[in-house]
Amino acid sequence: xxxxxxxxxxxxxxIPLLASAAxxxxxxxxxxxxxxxxxxxxxxxxxxxxxxAGLKGAELAINDSNTTGRFLKQHYTxxxxxxxxxxxxxxxxxxxxxxxxxxxxxxxxxxxLVAVEAELPDDVLLINAGSQDNALRTEQCIPGMLHxxxxxxxxxxxxxxWLMTKRWKRWLLLEGQxxxxxxxxxxxARSAQRMGAVIVERKQWxxxxxxxxxxxxxxxxxTQTDEYxxxxxxxxxxxxxxxxxxxxxxxxxxxxxQGMSPVVWHxxxxxxGAAQLQSRFEKLADRxxxxxxxxxxAGVRTLAEAVTQTGETDPAALxxxxxxxxxxxxxxxxxxLTYRDWSGQLRQPIPLTHPRxxxxxxxxxxxxxxxxxxxxxxxxxxxxxxxxxxxS
Amino acid sequence: MYQPPFLKSLLIAxxxxxxxxxxxxxxxxxxxxxxxxxxxxxTMEVTKTIEVGERPRGIxxxxxxxxxxxxxxxxxxxxxMDLATHKIIxxxxxxxxxxxxxxxxxxxxxxISNEDDALVTVVDTETHEVLAQIEVGVEPEGMxxxxxxxxxVNTSETTSMLHWIDTExxxxxxxxxxxxxxxxxxxxxxxxxxxxxxxxxxxxxxxDVATRQIIHKLTFQIRGIHxxxxxxxxxxxxxxxxxxxxxxxxxxxxxxxDAKTYEVLDYLLVGRRVWHMEFTPDQKYLLTTNGVSxxxxxxxxxxxxxxxxxxxxxxxxxxxxxx
Numbered sequence: 001x002x003x004x005x006x007x008x009x010x011x012x013x014x015i016p017l018l019a020s021a022a023x024x025x026x027x028x029x030x031x032x033x034x035x036x037x038x039x040x041x042x043x044x045x046x047x048x049x050x051x052x053a054g055l056k057g058a059e060l061a062i063n064d065s066n067t068t069g070r071f072l073k074q075h076y077t078x079x080x081x082x083x084x085x086x087x088x089x090x091x092x093x094x095x096x097x098x099x100x101x102x103x104x105x106x107x108x109x110x111x112x113l114v115a116v117e118a119e120l121p122d123d124v125l126l127i128n129a130g131s132q133d134n135a136l137r138t139e140q141c142i143p144g145m146l147h148x149x150x151x152x153x154x155x156x157x158x159x160x161x162w163l164m165t166k167r168w169k170r171w172l173l174l175e176g177q178x179x180x181x182x183x184x185x186x187x188x189a190r191s192a193q194r195m196g197a198v199i200v201e202r203k204q205w206x207x208x209x210x211x212x213x214x215x216x217x218x219x220x221x222x223t224q225t226d227e228y229x230x231x232x233x234x235x236x237x238x239x240x241x242x243x244x245x246x247x248x249x250x251x252x253x254x255x256x257x258q259g260m261s262p263v264v265w266h267x268x269x270x271x272x273g274a275a276q277l278q279s280r281f282e283k284l285a286d287r288x289x290x291x292x293x294x295x296x297x298a299g300v301r302t303l304a305e306a307v308t309q310t311g312e313t314d315p316a317a318l319x320x321x322x323x324x325x326x327x328x329x330x331x332x333x334x335x336x337l338t339y340r341d342w343s344g345q346l347r348q349p350i351p352l353t354h355p356r357x358x359x360x361x362x363x364x365x366x367x368x369x370x371x372x373x374x375x376x377x378x379x380x381x382x383x384x385x386x387x388x389x390x391x392s
Numbered sequence: 393m394y395q396p397p398f399l400k401s402l403l404i405a406x407x408x409x410x411x412x413x414x415x416x417x418x419x420x421x422x423x424x425x426x427x428x429x430x431x432x433x434x435t436m437e438v439t440k441t442i443e444v445g446e447r448p449r450g451i452x453x454x455x456x457x458x459x460x461x462x463x464x465x466x467x468x469x470x471x472x473m474d475l476a477t478h479k480i481i482x483x484x485x486x487x488x489x490x491x492x493x494x495x496x497x498x499x500x501x502x503x504i505s506n507e508d509d510a511l512v513t514v515v516d517t518e519t520h521e522v523l524a525q526i527e528v529g530v531e532p533e534g535m536x537x538x539x540x541x542x543x544x545v546n547t548s549e550t551t552s553m554l555h556w557i558d559t560e561x562x563x564x565x566x567x568x569x570x571x572x573x574x575x576x577x578x579x580x581x582x583x584x585x586x587x588x589x590x591x592x593x594x595x596x597x598x599x600d601v602a603t604r605q606i607i608h609k610l611t612f613q614i615r616g617i618h619x620x621x622x623x624x625x626x627x628x629x630x631x632x633x634x635x636x637x638x639x640x641x642x643x644x645x646x647x648x649x650d651a652k653t654y655e656v657l658d659y660l661l662v663g664r665r666v667w668h669m670e671f672t673p674d675q676k677y678l679l680t681t682n683g684v685s686x687x688x689x690x691x692x693x694x695x696x697x698x699x700x701x702x703x704x705x706x707x708x709x710x711x712x713x714x715x
Contacts, residue, residue, distance in 0.1 A: 064530045064550055067510050067529055067530045067548075067550075067551060068529055068530060068548075068550070068551035068552075068553070070527075071529065071551065071553060071555075071567045072567075072569075273531065273549060273573070276507055276508060276531050276549075279489075279508055280508065280530075283508075308569075328571075328572055328592065328593065329572075330549070330550065330552070330572040330573045330592040334642070335592065335620035335621070335623075336572055336592045336593070336594075336620060372618075372620070373618060
């Protein structure tokens with residue numbers, strides 16, 4: 001009954017562009033490097049971040065690409081390496097390069113991305129699927145690097161647009177103690193200024209208060225400031241932020257890294273065919289797909305889509321195609337995704353979710369832009385010094 | 393005037409048993425309500441709501457119009473409903489997550505897209521036997537069998553291809569690469585041309601069946617609507633060969649296309665997120681399913697005007713009509 005073995009021989013090509021590839025399968029090897037750090041102790045550790053966040057997304061994208069590749073005589077292989085040791089990152093990447101791998105998706109921090117790029121020769125195409133760092137998209141651009149992970153600014157702009165459409169313009173900003181928390185809070189402050197909101201006070205949760213008391217006792221006085229419409233939390237690793245909702249001095253909503261959050265991806269996104277991506281992922285990984293998984297998935301799919309459309313595997317040719325107006329990525333966010341040809345950033349809508357439902361998706365209606373409304377999120381061309389197109 | 397008594401009682405019995413049998417009727421699947429809405433096409437009102445399996449999406453009539461096939465996606469089955477009694481009389485082994493399907497002109501072989509499994513399953517509707525499973529691209533969706541019964545064409549959304557399946561051997565013969573996320577395929581009555589919509593690509597490809605090559609690509613522009621929101625899904629061709637109607641998803645419009653010159657003649661504003669469509673049996677009206685607004689718009693085909701919207705269940709998806 002099952003005709004699977006006969007399928008491969010029966011599949012023929014109807015696309016002249018790719019006809020030359022029909023005789024021998026085109027082998028596409030993609031590297032994946034993941035940094036899986038220990039996030040340290042947190043107050044709320046009920047739902048820990050999965051260790052293989054990112055990796056599973058890359059694996060799913062390889063599976064998806066091979067299903068397509070079967071019909072085009074293309075075969076994709078993932079060479080995945082993960083570590084919790086920062087000093088292993090560069091040697092691991094170098095080893096992949098020495099194996100001949102020129103296409104890589106990197107789930108790394110900003111410092112690691114900089115080190116990797118500095119070490120490798122120029123004949124590679126690197127996609128950042130790990131760092132949301134704003135500087136990488138503005139003044140500390142890494143030559144030639146693409147970013148499938150949104151910047152923090154894209155997330156906080158998405159949040160700010162929604163808050164402004166609600167006319168919630170007075171924000172209390174609470175931040176944790178890590179550099180990431182500070183970066184998120186800075187990004188929130190930038191978005192507030194950009195959209196015309198007012199930060200009534202910016203406070204750091206130092207947690208050097210009386211530890212014998214609970215969050216329920218601590219947070220109301222901590223949030224007793226000038227009146228605000230909403231509390232914005234910047235606590236990326238989820239230390240204290242989970243305790244802010246319902247414990248604020250004024251009865252106000254909580255948004256940001258906790259409460260209602262702008263996210264890269266979440267289980268509650270199910271429109272635009274996303275339900276199918278979610279169920280494929282759950283079958284593969286036995287857990288929900290998160291933002292890191294999505295960014296790695298999008299990174300691998302970007303490379304594969306460019307190979308499918310051009311029939312090429314040369315990194316420079318692929319990069320040129322990806323940054324051209326011919327490239328489009330179907331990525332379950334309701335519209336085609338493209339890359340900004342200055343910063344190499346993947347444009348994408350940002351879902352706003354609470355733990356059990358999708359609240360909205362930005363860009364919000366009414367935020368207009370001469371090129372695309374997606375460019376109202378994050379840094380526009382004139383705010384960025386990057387020139388990814390010109391880089392080798 | 394004399395009326396034979398038996399005829400009268402027959403008439404009454406028929407009225408009691410199948411109130412829908414007289415007027416033309418539409419059935420609409422409501423994806424998030426697990427129901428079908430039954431619309432009386434004379435009054436254009438919902439007369440009945442029928443509970444079916446989970447997440448009903450694609451629906452199709454048997455060629456003799458006695459049965460309705462329903463893709464109950466989350467129940468992993470294709471249900472068979474007897475239209476006289478509105479009872480589910482069988483569950484076909486459809487493979488996992490059936491989404492859309494197409495019935496072969498032989499009225500037996502049902503070609504089903506299994507969205508989660510990258511498969512097309514062929515089921516014999518009489519013996520309930522799985523005849524073949526054919527591996528296709530990621531997220532198979534649209535399905536159409538050519539009028540002469542030779543081809544079954546499947547679209548795979550993430551692979552962005554049309555897969556041409558030979559219905560004699562159930563082998564995959566050819567693939568046509570189209571723009572991103574192909575959703576729906578529709579053969580002309582003559583079977584020489586295939587229309588294929590690409591939701592994310594924003595285009596409709598017109599494909600020559602003999603060569604399986606794209607001969608024309610339609611694009612759409614609606615004033616005041618961002619091009620990314622113009623997402624073609626359903627395509628319906630009028631029986632007289634004059635028009636093609638293309639449902640444009642979240643742009644909330646249906647494009648009217650001259651089926652001969654491929655010129656876009658007009659855009660009709662309908663409900664929100666319009667996906668699938670069907671003509672009434674007399675071809676006078678076209679019904680559209682509008683998922684987000686939860687209603688069906690009625691388009692007058694002669695006047696090219698939207699004349700009514702009919703509230704149905706949550707997330708209406710598929711629609712069929714019969715006399």
